[in-house]
Amino acid sequence: MDIQWYPGHMAKTRRLVLENMKLVDVVIEVLDARIPSSSRNPEINKIGGQKPRLVVLNKSGLADPEKTRLWLDLFRASGFCAAAVDALQGRGMREIPALVRELAAPKMAELASSGRRSRAPRCMVLGIPNVGKSLLINKLVGRGAARTGDKPGVTRGRQWIRVAGSIDLMDTPGILWPKLEDREAAFRLAATGAIKEEVYDFYAVAGKLARWLAENRPEALRERYKLDLLPSGQEELLEAIGAARGYYLSGGVVDTTKSARTVLKEFREGRLGRYTLDEPGSPGIASS
Numbered sequence: 294m295d296i297q298w299y300p301g302h303m304a305k306t307r308r309l310v311l312e313n314m315k316l317v318d319v320v321i322e323v324l325d326a327r328i329p330s331s332s333r334n335p336e337i338n339k340i341g342g343q344k345p346r347l348v349v350l351n352k353s354g355l356a357d358p359e360k361t362r363l364w365l366d367l368f369r370a371s372g373f374c375a376a377a378v379d380a381l382q383g384r385g386m387r388e389i390p391a392l393v394r395e396l397a398a399p400k401m402a403e404l405a406s407s408g409r410r411s412r413a414p415r416c417m418v419l420g421i422p423n424v425g426k427s428l429l430i431n432k433l434v435g436r437g438a439a440r441t442g443d444k445p446g447v448t449r450g451r452q453w454i455r456v457a458g459s460i461d462l463m464d465t466p467g468i469l470w471p472k473l474e475d476r477e478a479a480f481r482l483a484a485t486g487a488i489k490e491e492v493y494d495f496y497a498v499a500g501k502l503a504r505w506l507a508e509n510r511p512e513a514l515r516e517r518y519k520l521d522l523l524p525s526g527q528e529e530l531l532e533a534i535g536a537a538r539g540y541y542l543s544g545g546v547v548d549t550t551k552s553a554r555t556v557l558k559e560f561r562e563g564r565l566g567r568y569t570l571d572e573p574g575s576p577g578i579a580s581s
């Protein structure tokens with residue numbers, strides 16, 4: 294599995310985010326609850342700097358609830374404010390503005406004591422592609438939210454939106470690059486759909502995922518694909534799944550390419566169950 298990210302793109306991405314960072318009081322770092330460590334940008338602590346940060350574990354409806362609780366505890370123990378949400382189902386979203394307000398309170402008090410005009414705290418959503426930043430912003434903003442045009446903005450077109458009557462949210466998220474040097478993290482990013490299919494071998498990822506499921510949740514695989522026995526090899530697993538589904542090529546050969554697509558798709562849709570691929574406690578969550 295060889296997954297690339299382009300350095301030019303990465304430098305530009307970092308610059309854009311850092312410029313916008315100057316304007317905000319609170320950073321909302323969005324992670325995928327299924328891979329809270331692998332979906333983290335490797336330089337987030339440098340980029341997030343000293344700004345108060347809310348860590349949001351999104352897509353929690355697809356993740357193992359017990360492991361999500363453990364991950365939240367770990368983030369909190371590392372000094373972060375953390376919340377689990379599901380932007381698609383709308384779960385946990387209502388608490389976000391209050392948490393942002395709480396995190397911004399010291400800064401707001403400082404502004405007030407220095408005699409500055411009071412204003413709403415400003416926040417920005419940050420994260421690697423596909424963790425649900427856009428959906429989260431849309432759900433926070435909802436319909437009919439007022440755009441406040443008289444605020445500073447680095448890039449033209451960037452706007453602040455008043456959310457829940459009390460915080461200003463930058464309407465465009467800060468996009469960070471994924472952690473691809475770590476092969477295991479890259480596999481988990483690919484398996485959950487965080488990186489584009491053009492840049493990895495979906496067949497290898499599906500095979501490895503089938504193996505992971507066979508080892509960790511054999512009953513889920515057996516039940517979903519009506520299998521009595523689970524072979525131990527990746528190729529054999531994809532063959533068994535294809536045969537069970539009736540995916541045959543001419544000559545009676547199992548179409549394992551089709552099984553690979555099926556496993557990936559059904560895993561990502563949560564049809565195989567709720568999983569967290571990053572064990573709570575994996576490295577990469579240290580506070581700045």
Ligand SMILES: Nc1nc2c(ncn2[C@@H]2O[C@H](COP(=O)(O)OP(=O)(O)O)[C@@H](O)[C@H]2O)c(=O)[nH]1
Pocket residue numbers: 351352353354355378379380381382420421422423424425426427428429466
């Ligand atoms: N199941 C589930 N899917 C989500 C959630 N949030 C986002 N998605 C889906 O994940 C994909 C990427 O979301 P998007 O907001 O475009 O991610 P972005 O690249 O970070 O802006 C879309 O298909 C969303 O519908 C969530 O909480 N639960």
Ligand SMILES: [Mg+2]
Pocket residue numbers: 426427428466
């Ligand atoms: Mg987006």
